[in-house]
Amino acid sequence: MRRVSGVLVFGGIGYFLIVELSLVATILYWPDFVNSIGGLIDLARPLPVVGEMLEQINDLGFYAYVSGQHYFKGCNLLGSVAAVMFAVGTVAGEAHRGTLEILLARPLSRRRILTERYFAGFVAFALPTLVATLTIPWLAGFVDEYVDLSTVLMGATHEILFLTMVYSATVLLSALASNPTKIALGVLLPIGFAYSLYFVKRLTHYSPLRLADMYDFVAIEETQALDWATCGPMLAASVALFVAAQFAFARRVP
Amino acid sequence: MSDGRGVVRAHGLTRRFGEVTAVHPFELEIGPGGITGLLGPNGAGKSTLLRMLIGLVPAHGGTCEVDGQALTGDGLLIRERTTYAPGEIATYGELTAEQHLRWMLRGRDAGAFDRARALAAGFSLPLDRRVRGFSHGMKRQLLVAAAMAPDVRVRILDEPTEGLDPTRRHQVLDLLARDAESGTTVLLSSHHLGEVDRICDRLVFLRDGRVLDEEHTTELHRRLRRAVRIAWEHEVERDTVERALAAFDNVRVDSKRAVIYLDEDDPRECIRRVAVLDLPPPSSLTYGELTLQDLYRELYGKEGI
Numbered sequence: 001m002r003r004v005s006g007v008l009v010f011g012g013i014g015y016f017l018i019v020e021l022s023l024v025a026t027i028l029y030w031p032d033f034v035n036s037i038g039g040l041i042d043l044a045r046p047l048p049v050v051g052e053m054l055e056q057i058n059d060l061g062f063y064a065y066v067s068g069q070h071y072f073k074g075c076n077l078l079g080s081v082a083a084v085m086f087a088v089g090t091v092a093g094e095a096h097r098g099t100l101e102i103l104l105a106r107p108l109s110r111r112r113i114l115t116e117r118y119f120a121g122f123v124a125f126a127l128p129t130l131v132a133t134l135t136i137p138w139l140a141g142f143v144d145e146y147v148d149l150s151t152v153l154m155g156a157t158h159e160i161l162f163l164t165m166v167y168s169a170t171v172l173l174s175a176l177a178s179n180p181t182k183i184a185l186g187v188l189l190p191i192g193f194a195y196s197l198y199f200v201k202r203l204t205h206y207s208p209l210r211l212a213d214m215y216d217f218v219a220i221e222e223t224q225a226l227d228w229a230t231c232g233p234m235l236a237a238s239v240a241l242f243v244a245a246q247f248a249f250a251r252r253v254p
Numbered sequence: 255m256s257d258g259r260g261v262v263r264a265h266g267l268t269r270r271f272g273e274v275t276a277v278h279p280f281e282l283e284i285g286p287g288g289i290t291g292l293l294g295p296n297g298a299g300k301s302t303l304l305r306m307l308i309g310l311v312p313a314h315g316g317t318c319e320v321d322g323q324a325l326t327g328d329g330l331l332i333r334e335r336t337t338y339a340p341g342e343i344a345t346y347g348e349l350t351a352e353q354h355l356r357w358m359l360r361g362r363d364a365g366a367f368d369r370a371r372a373l374a375a376g377f378s379l380p381l382d383r384r385v386r387g388f389s390h391g392m393k394r395q396l397l398v399a400a401a402m403a404p405d406v407r408v409r410i411l412d413e414p415t416e417g418l419d420p421t422r423r424h425q426v427l428d429l430l431a432r433d434a435e436s437g438t439t440v441l442l443s444s445h446h447l448g449e450v451d452r453i454c455d456r457l458v459f460l461r462d463g464r465v466l467d468e469e470h471t472t473e474l475h476r477r478l479r480r481a482v483r484i485a486w487e488h489e490v491e492r493d494t495v496e497r498a499l500a501a502f503d504n505v506r507v508d509s510k511r512a513v514i515y516l517d518e519d520d521p522r523e524c525i526r527r528v529a530v531l532d533l534p535p536p537s538s539l540t541y542g543e544l545t546l547q548d549l550y551r552e553l554y555g556k557e558g559i
Contacts, residue, residue, distance in 0.1 A: 006348075097344060098342060098344030099344045099345070099346060101305075101310065101340045101342065101344065102340060102344065102345070102358060102397075104310055105308065105310060105333065105338045105340060106333070106358065106360055106361055107330065107333045107334040107361040107362065108330070108360065108361050109327075109328055109330045110328045111328075250327075250328055251312060253310070253311050253312070254305070254310055254311075
């Protein structure tokens with residue numbers, strides 16, 4: 001039990017530190033990056049998807065750069081790993097160590113047990129994502145740039161919704177299966193594949209990472225609004241996956 | 255009791271795992287009060303049945319009522335009225351014994367934790383030590399302390415003395431007996447025939463998910479006393495023995511032993527009849543010495559503990 005909360009607390013702090021340090025390095029590197037972007041665009045010609053991203057950054061400036069680095073690379077990658085790590089233990093971790101029976105034998109409903117665990121894990125990845133993202137306006141000042149607080153708040157919301165979808169899918173698998181390692185690999189390998197797919201011309205449009213890439217966050221800055229055409233389905237998918245996890249957990253035999 | 259307080263009722267309770275039926279339609283009514291023992295070899299369906307009663311394993315058929323509460327949903331309302339000690343020991347090693355007790359007793363009455371502490375202290379468990387350093391028996395005592403502490407009318411215990419040394423086993427059995435005397439209904443499973451013989455008012459024998467034999471202990475003892483047992487040193491022709499004993503109504507025969515259950519207390523007539531039968535010379539012929547162990551062997555064809 002303490003180990004479970006330890007994973008969430010220390011895992012959450014660890015995830016925050018890595019994302020935040022990456023963000024600091026990213027933002028402080030901005031002046032050098034912008035000076036060498038022409039050369040980078042030439043270098044990226046064999047990779048049209050990367051080239052397009054660099055051209056967007058060249059056109060739109062600092063926030064496009066931060067979006068690509070922080071949300072797309074940092075949060076999508078590290079956040080997905082964190083979300084999966086926090087989710088696998090929800091039920092499968094207990095089954096794996098044999099403690100599912102004493103967990104369920106207490107006079108607490110299964111719905112309550114899973115809901116508490118779901119939201120504890122959610123906070124463990126969502127809070128660090130939010131806090132790290134909220135430091136962007138402050139860090140931007142060090143390189144004489146400006147980012148609006150509401151823009152990063154909406155960006156963080158979009159990113160958290162994406163991660164919540166990954167997290168909820170993993171919680172569902174955790175409620176169905178008993179081997180945390182296999183579940184983690186079963187989610188992270190497809191995410192790795194989705195990254196590979198993203199950088200392949202034409203196939204890029206089939207990558208799930210299109211749901212939270214640089215263009216989504218740049219659009220948020222331009223429109224000053226969340227794109228509910230993307231966020232709505234992500235939210236609905238998360239809720240559906242959570243309900244399915246509850247359904248599976250209610251029928252789980254220890 | 256009309257309101258079902260302290261009563262455990264199961265009607266047609268069934269559970270399958272894939273193609274295997276772990277518990278065939280099961281009927282049971284026990285309580286209020288008293289200790290009922292579920293007996294049977296591994297895989298007989300004891301643990302599955304106990305888990306079904308508190309909603310840990312959903313039933314595929316039948317109904318169940320514990321302490322006046324029907325089993326519905328995930329069994330929360332029943333778990334609020336009962337305590338359960340699992341047979342398989344798995345604990346959170348990173349917690350101290352005290353933290354573990356507190357965790358297990360979440361949702362219980364206000365005094366449950368203090369009572370559990372007192373019980374654990376009675377077992378000489380070091381409450382400030384992490385559970386990962388506990389032996390198997392100490393972990394068992396921790397689970398028993400948590401199951402015995404809450405103020406409930408029904409306790410369901412899966413092998414509560416498994417892994418305990420004789421001293422602790424007697425301590426737990428005394429605890430259960432006192433608890434039952436105060437009106438609590440206890441349903442336990444066990445492989446230890448000696449202990450169920452000592453404390454249980456009623457026994458239910460299971461095999462392959464079916465009730466094999468069910469008797470109140472006093473009736474069982476009476477039946478055991480009324481048995482004539484014939485034993486042979488070497489294997490005998492089973493058919494020959496069965497033919498020779500065909501005149502008796504209730505006989506069990508295997509390769510080296512035959513048991514004749516009598517309807518009356520006096521075995522002399524039976525022994526006279528046996529003496530003139532065409533049977534291989536027995537190595538022993540005894541009356542009234544059948545133990546629960548013998549009955550277990552006859553029911554399951556193997557030794558109990």
